[in-house]
Amino acid sequence: MTVEIESAWPRYPDYRIELIPLRGRGQVWAGDVLVAESGDCLLVEETKHVDRLYFPATDVRWEYFEATDHHTICPFKGQADYWSLTGPGGIDQSQEWAHRPVDSGPLQENVVWTYRTPFPEVAGLEGYVCFYHERLRVVVVDTWPDGTEVATRFPEWGTAGELIRLIDVEPAGDGRYVGPAYGDTARDVVEGGQMLGEGIVAASKAVPGQRVTSISMIFSKSASFTKPVDIDVDVLRHGRTFSTVEVRINQDGSLRSAGLVLMDAGAPDVIGHAAKMPEVVGPDEAIPFVDFGVSGRDLRVIDAAYDHDPSRIGPPEIYVWARFRDAPAEAYMHAALLAQSATHWTIGAAMLPHPGFGEADAHVTLSTGIMQTTFNFHDDVDVTDWLLYANPAIWAGKGLAQGQGQVFTRDGRLVASYSVQAMIRAFQKQPAAMGLDHHTVM
Numbered sequence: 001m002t003v004e005i006e007s008a009w010p011r012y013p014d015y016r017i018e019l020i021p022l023r024g025r026g027q028v029w030a031g032d033v034l035v036a037e038s039g040d041c042l043l044v045e046e047t048k049h050v051d052r053l054y055f056p057a058t059d060v061r062w063e064y065f066e067a068t069d070h071h072t073i074c075p076f077k078g079q080a081d082y083w084s085l086t087g088p089g090g091i092d093q094s095q096e097w098a099h100r101p102v103d104s105g106p107l108q109e110n111v112v113w114t115y116r117t118p119f120p121e122v123a124g125l126e127g128y129v130c131f132y133h134e135r136l137r138v139v140v141v142d143t144w145p146d147g148t149e150v151a152t153r154f155p156e157w158g159t160a161g162e163l164i165r166l167i168d169v170e171p172a173g174d175g176r177y178v179g180p181a182y183g184d185t186a187r188d189v190v191e192g193g194q195m196l197g198e199g200i201v202a203a204s205k206a207v208p209g210q211r212v213t214s215i216s217m218i219f220s221k222s223a224s225f226t227k228p229v230d231i232d233v234d235v236l237r238h239g240r241t242f243s244t245v246e247v248r249i250n251q252d253g254s255l256r257s258a259g260l261v262l263m264d265a266g267a268p269d270v271i272g273h274a275a276k277m278p279e280v281v282g283p284d285e286a287i288p289f290v291d292f293g294v295s296g297r298d299l300r301v302i303d304a305a306y307d308h309d310p311s312r313i314g315p316p317e318i319y320v321w322a323r324f325r326d327a328p329a330e331a332y333m334h335a336a337l338l339a340q341s342a343t344h345w346t347i348g349a350a351m352l353p354h355p356g357f358g359e360a361d362a363h364v365t366l367s368t369g370i371m372q373t374t375f376n377f378h379d380d381v382d383v384t385d386w387l388l389y390a391n392p393a394i395w396a397g398k399g400l401a402q403g404q405g406q407v408f409t410r411d412g413r414l415v416a417s418y419s420v421q422a423m424i425r426a427f428q429k430q431p432a433a434m435g436l437d438h439h440t441v442m
Helices: 120-125 160-167 192-206 331-344 346-351
Strands: 017-021 025-030 033-038 042-046 052-056 065-074 078-085 112-115 128-131 137-143 149-153 176-179 211-219 229-238 242-251 254-264 287-289 297-301 317-324 366-377 387-397 400-409 414-426
Touching: 017 120, 025 052, 033 052, 042 120, 065 112, 112 120, 160 192, 160 331, 176 192, 192 211, 192 229, 192 242, 192 254, 192 331, 192 366, 211 331, 317 331, 317 346, 331 366, 331 387, 331 400, 331 414, 346 366, 346 387, 346 400, 346 414
Parallel strands: none
Antiparallel strands: 017 042, 025 033, 025 137, 042 052, 052 128, 065 078, 078 112, 112 128, 137 149, 176 229, 211 254, 211 366, 229 242, 242 254, 287 297, 297 317, 317 387, 366 414, 387 400, 400 414
16 A cells, blocks of 8 residues: 655755665575575665665565565655565574564564655665664675675674774874764764774874883773764883883863873893693684674684573683784784774673673663773784684673683784773663663674
8 A cells, every 4th residue: 555645855855865885795684594685785874864774675585574564654765565574483582683672563573664666866765675684683795805705794883994994093283192983873882992992003103113012991981983082192201122101082071091001112032932722613613793793804703602692601701713804004003903802702701601691681781891901912913814812701790890811813823912801780770761772883
């Protein structure tokens, strides 16, 4: 049934809906079954709406769907008609999005829609359908130069290039640097790992010719993606061999994090030994991880231990293989990206031994975040090579968790070690009451 709809375009000519051909291949999964796949998807960016991924209707496995009599009206696109998922067995309840509240009805009802006769301003939507990525698993698959296919959860947070742009802070005067704003995101909280990387870059630019060997940073207050951050660098002592640097990251005149950095001019070995790499499977046997939404980065978790399922029980440890597709030009950017990933895993590892707790609870029923990190660099790295992050959570209690990590190259060389102290505690006030949501970024 199609009804007459008044278009809002004449009243709001500055409203924006962009239809952008997707780079890569889109997929939709119901549990372990692929229900749609196309290399001709459209990324739809709309004013004050989350991004949506539209698939050619011809690339959907319609045997798993059934048309319903449900319709909605969009004053900028037209009337939407819907289908429900009737197979292949519903939704994988172990996924994070399966635990999120939805507006109405079971997750499998009215999960895909189309605008059969869209308004002329969005005529390109004709013949395309869209799936609720909140209810089904939607991913974007990118083929790397070596032929590897790497999937990223949709909607993507952004690219590895965008992450580098944010971390590669720019000089803004004597001892001052600026980290650019990113823009609107689902969860407007800058991850601690990004500020850790910014501190490494700022110190490296302030003391050229020396490399960061250690950085210890406390994350005092969350920062927003919608505004730039100001980085103040104070070289407490500039020595020919070692230098000591203080880094303070502010936003809106308020301290967000503070760090102490040790710089080293380098020296030949006098003695040498290193911890051995754990006996774990290689990246080819690990499980691809798509949820952080950064394309151009390949994460693979051994035994899929970074698990949203609160019923999963296991030892408090997570082992992750990571690499980036493209190499940054500067050695300090390799170091910054290496450190940025280290803050991802401790909270998930700490929850694993405890029934009823999983990553799906983070920012939903539990207030979680990284409070302090110390990262030590032992050797130079290339982040386009596979790196193993070994992440045991050695203690949890009193609303905190402690992780002790090591980073190894694929051939077993220890290149870095780190400690992470994280917060895991009940909300004093629920996120919705504070005007916040619970989406995961980066």
